[in-house]
Amino acid sequence: MTAYATDDLLDYDEAMERFDPVLGLEVHVELSTASKMFCSCSTNSDAEPNTNVCPVCLGLPGSLPAINGKAVESAIRIGLALNCEIAEWSRMSRKNYFYPDMTKDYQISQYDEPICHDGYVDLEVDGQTYHVEVERAHMEEDAGKSLHVGGSDGRIQGAQYSLLDYNRAGVPLIEIVTKPVRGLGAKAPEVARAYMAHLRDVMLALGVSEARMERGNLRCDANVSLMPKGSDVLGTRTETKNVNSLRSVEGALRYEICRQAAVLASGGSVRQQTRMWQESGEYTIAGRDKSDAEDYRYFPEPDLVPVAPSREWVEELRATLPELPAVKRSRLKQQWGFDDVEMSAIVNAGALDLIEQTTEAGCAPASARKWWLTELSRRANEAGVELAEVGMSPAQVAQLQNLVDDGTLTDKLARQVIDGVTAGEGDPQQVVDARGLAVVSDDAALGTAVDDAIAANPDVAERIRGGKVQAAGALIGQVMKAMKGQADAKRVRELILEKLS
Ligand code: ADP
Ligand code: MG
Ligand code: ZN
Secondary structure (H helix, E strand, O other): OOOOOOOOOOOHHHHHHHEEEEEEEEEEEEOOOOEOOOOOOEOOOOOOOOOOOOOOOOOOOOOOOOOOHHHHHHHHHHHHHOOOEEOOOEOOEEEEOOOOOOOOOEEEEOOOOOOEEEEEEEEEEOOEEEEEEEEEEEEEEOOOEEEEEOOOOOOOOOOOEEEEEOOOOOOEEEEEEEOOEOOOHHHHHHHHHHHHHHHHHHHHHHOOOOOOHHHOOEEEEEEEEEEEOOOOOOOOOEEEEEEOOHHHHHHHHHHHHHHHHHHHHOOOOOOOEEEEEEOOOOEEEEEEEOOOOOOOOOEEOOOOOOEOOOHHHHHHHHHOOOOOHHHHHHHHHHHHOOOHHHHHHHHHOOOHHHHHHHHHOOOOHHHHHHHHHHHHHHHHHHHOOOHHHOOOOHHHHHHHHHHHHOOOOOHHHHHHHHHHHHOOOOOHHHHHHHHOOOOEOOHHHHHHHHHHHHHHOHHHHHHHHOOOHHHHHHHHHHHHHHOOOOEOHHHHHHHHHHHHO
């Protein structure tokens, strides 16, 4: 296997001059229910291999599945959050195929009767709104995990043997499929990324999934095809499988667009195939060729009754949906008085909830924003951790700003307090006390330092006596330096002018 891309690529801008990309995003969401989709086994993913299994999820003959009510509820709530219709009657189907990680030789999924259908998502990218239509969101079960041993980088090719872990077999999944998304132009990869980020935020707001892409809780199969400019006929698509970071979704689509454009521009035709994103080299490689009429011999699952959620239940779930990310964002934007640029900086930094909690703890929004987006973001970056794990809580940030507001701290001293808090030395007040960081405004202490500064700078003192009040700045600087930045600058100024008048 090569470690670099061998495909011809057309420059992205040139590709965009000649072609319009069309996207199709299939996203799998792993639900965080306590038990699996059709049995009572735990979904805990940290368990020893093959310990969370039973006759149902191992597909033993004679075992019977029973549907997980909580998973159905989550499916409906997800559908509602994506503006879908909720089917009055829906059914599970068997999708037949063989793979060693699938115990039954079929996956219980949904085919022509998904529980949620015909929804949409509106996304904002660079100040423009993009409308993405959701074709369906259906329920299914996950497969087990294969571990190929002895080959290169865990691939089955060249492996000596494979290990199978069925703990994940039967874990509930919701698959969300878009209609073909046209009209995105050069923004297509960014819109796909924004769509994934939106789904992640929705799942977190609903509390139905951990939604950690790096753990595979949320994974995307990214389809893309190109149409020559002016054409209205969909081109042949490729499907890059299991892309599991926001950055990779954008990167994989960009790469595929450049690759397909080069194929088409040289008179070739795109092969309909699955592809795999190579994280290391940032390119895709071919998987298997795939036709639309792939025959899974779907048929209705005879061991499960249809899912027919009552309208009362659906309305009850609709009425109790939490505030969704887009609504929350515009509410807070209004409330805080920030503009679009400020808000997107906050969202991109993952600081929205932290700033909200900081303001709830009594801090002004602008100050909360300042600490989280400057000092704390910088420290989180340096430490390579999420902002929420930087070692300072929203309540502590609010306490810090309080100490600045009441004159105990200058901004400069506050930064030293942050050092202490993030080093685990306690709350801001404790750090101030322990490190002796408070501003000194006591006249006795300041007076001595002012006298020293005057004595050391007779020429400056003379100018101030002669009416050059601005010259006081130089003396204030001296006092500050002598007192390690802890002098109350306003009081120092007053004392200097009193003494020299
Ligand atoms: P499959 O079973 O092959 O994954 P699906 O119908 O589940 O097929 O998903 C295909 C995805 O690709 C859907 O989001 C669909 O809207 C989208 N799609 C279909 N045709 C095209 C095309 N020509 N170009 C881009 N996307 C497409
Ligand atoms: Mg697919
Ligand atoms: Zn089980």
